[in-house]
Amino acid sequence: MKECMEQVKRELGRDAVILHTKKYKDGGFFGYGGSEVVEVTAAIEDQPENQHEPAKPTKKAAPKPVMPANVLGQYKTAGTQVGVDIAAKETMPGAQTAYMPQQPAAPVMPARPAAPAGNMAQASRPEDQQKIQQLENELAQMKSMLAQVMSKNETPGKVTLQEALQRQGVTESILKDFAAQASAGDTLVDEMAPEAHDILSAFLDSNVPFRHGLRKGGEKPHIAALIGPTGVGKTTTLAKIAARLVLEKNVRAALITADTYRISAVEQLKTYSDIIGLPLEIVYTPDELRVAIHKHRDKDLILIDTAGRSQHNAYQMKELQDFLKVSPHIEKHLVMSATTKDLDAADILQKFSVCKPDGLIFTKTDETRSLGLIVNLLYQRKDIRLSFLTNGQSVPDDIRAADAGTLADLLLGA
Numbered sequence: 104m105k106e107c108m109e110q111v112k113r114e115l116g117r118d119a120v121i122l123h124t125k126k127y128k129d130g131g132f133f134g135y136g137g138s139e140v141v142e143v144t145a146a147i148e149d150q151p152e153n154q155h156e157p158a159k160p161t162k163k164a165a166p167k168p169v170m171p172a173n174v175l176g177q178y179k180t181a182g183t184q185v186g187v188d189i190a191a192k193e194t195m196p197g198a199q200t201a202y203m204p205q206q207p208a209a210p211v212m213p214a215r216p217a218a219p220a221g222n223m224a225q226a227s228r229p230e231d232q233q234k235i236q237q238l239e240n241e242l243a244q245m246k247s248m249l250a251q252v253m254s255k256n257e258t259p260g261k262v263t264l265q266e267a268l269q270r271q272g273v274t275e276s277i278l279k280d281f282a283a284q285a286s287a288g289d290t291l292v293d294e295m296a297p298e299a300h301d302i303l304s305a306f307l308d309s310n311v312p313f314r315h316g317l318r319k320g321g322e323k324p325h326i327a328a329l330i331g332p333t334g335v336g337k338t339t340t341l342a343k344i345a346a347r348l349v350l351e352k353n354v355r356a357a358l359i360t361a362d363t364y365r366i367s368a369v370e371q372l373k374t375y376s377d378i379i380g381l382p383l384e385i386v387y388t389p390d391e392l393r394v395a396i397h398k399h400r401d402k403d404l405i406l407i408d409t410a411g412r413s414q415h416n417a418y419q420m421k422e423l424q425d426f427l428k429v430s431p432h433i434e435k436h437l438v439m440s441a442t443t444k445d446l447d448a449a450d451i452l453q454k455f456s457v458c459k460p461d462g463l464i465f466t467k468t469d470e471t472r473s474l475g476l477i478v479n480l481l482y483q484r485k486d487i488r489l490s491f492l493t494n495g496q497s498v499p500d501d502i503r504a505a506d507a508g509t510l511a512d513l514l515l516g517a
Contacts, residue, residue, distance in 0.1 A: 289302045290302075305507070359407045437451075
């Protein structure tokens with residue numbers, strides 16, 4: 104790396120900006136016996152007239168990336184008044200890629216960009232604030248474009264973190280935000296690289312709200328109800344939550360089912376309650392629910408299974424609301440299948456918002472290859488948090504309390 108940096112300085116001068124670094128194996132047989140190569144992509148604003156011709160790299164250079172207009176000027180002057188004034192006047196920068204074989208050495212981290220726009224000093228005048236906001240927007244666009252340009256030089260067959268999220272169905276606007284918020288080159292990390300998980304987890308943790316399971320603390324008994332459309336797996340999910348807490352945390356719990364429309368649901372929950380060793384109450388009206396809650400007031404946890412409701416049926420939604428009004432302490436979790444279409448999922452969340460759900464549970468994550476729906480639906484929301492993710496029928500194994508790392512695992516296929 105040291106030799107490569109010296110070559111960059113020798114050929115492009117001291118004002119060169121390091122845009123990207125990476126390592127890879129060259130030659131050999133199926134990855135064995137090849138030489139280790141470090142690649143550095145650098146750029147300058149203007150080539151001095153007396154700049155000597157660059158020496159031939161030790162390996163054949165990849166095609167030179169074409170940088171968008173204004174990119175380098177904004178990159179180097181981010182957060183300054185100078186940057187605001189000259190952002191629209193920068194010329195097309197030149198760029199070269201330097202190659203240098205090296206002996207195995209400690210990993211070299213990619214160079215970091217200038218201080219992010221979010222750390223800019225606060226402006227006192229409205230016109231200054233407007234200029235700073237304009238610069239922030241331009242810098243975000245620049246980072247997104249830069250990521251796209253740099254991706255063209257990536258090793259064939261490599262799937263970058265950005266491409267992995269595209270395949271998962273994450274929307275283009277969120278991908279642009281990802282490129283803008285991440286450090287330069289982070290979105291182009293190989294999805295299989297160890298750092299890919301950390302980069303994605305950090306982005307999700309900053310932009311997707313998580314509840315990490317049931318709410319901790321509060322009054323006893325803790326009451327939680329699962330609500331949602333039909334066929335999403337509410338009864339099985341409730342059994343998983345109960346089994347986990349009872350068998351692993353030794354929580355004293357009781358089960359209540361209001362899903363009396365389906366005999367199979369009652370029988371299914373009765374089977375689970377017998378196996379786990381929990382009392383089960385069957386209720387038909389809000390008053391019966393109130394009595395059942397009072398009966399088990401000595402428990403640590405009461406879990407309520409509700410009947411599936413169509414978000415388009417006003418009568419069913421009103422009936423569900425009446426059940427949930429029995430106690431102001433009921434924590435409500437909306438259950439949805441990960442196989443649901445984006446538009447339908449948004450409609451379900453909007454219609455069930457009349458019940459004011461606290462958490463969102465996604466089931467059947469193992470039945471789809473596209474989990475971008477979860478990110479798209481919850482991106483930068485404040486009114487609801489992701490609480491659980493389930494990935495199979497096994498009770499109690501196939502459920503995980505939701506956090507950034509867990510969601511990153513699913514999106515990266517871990």
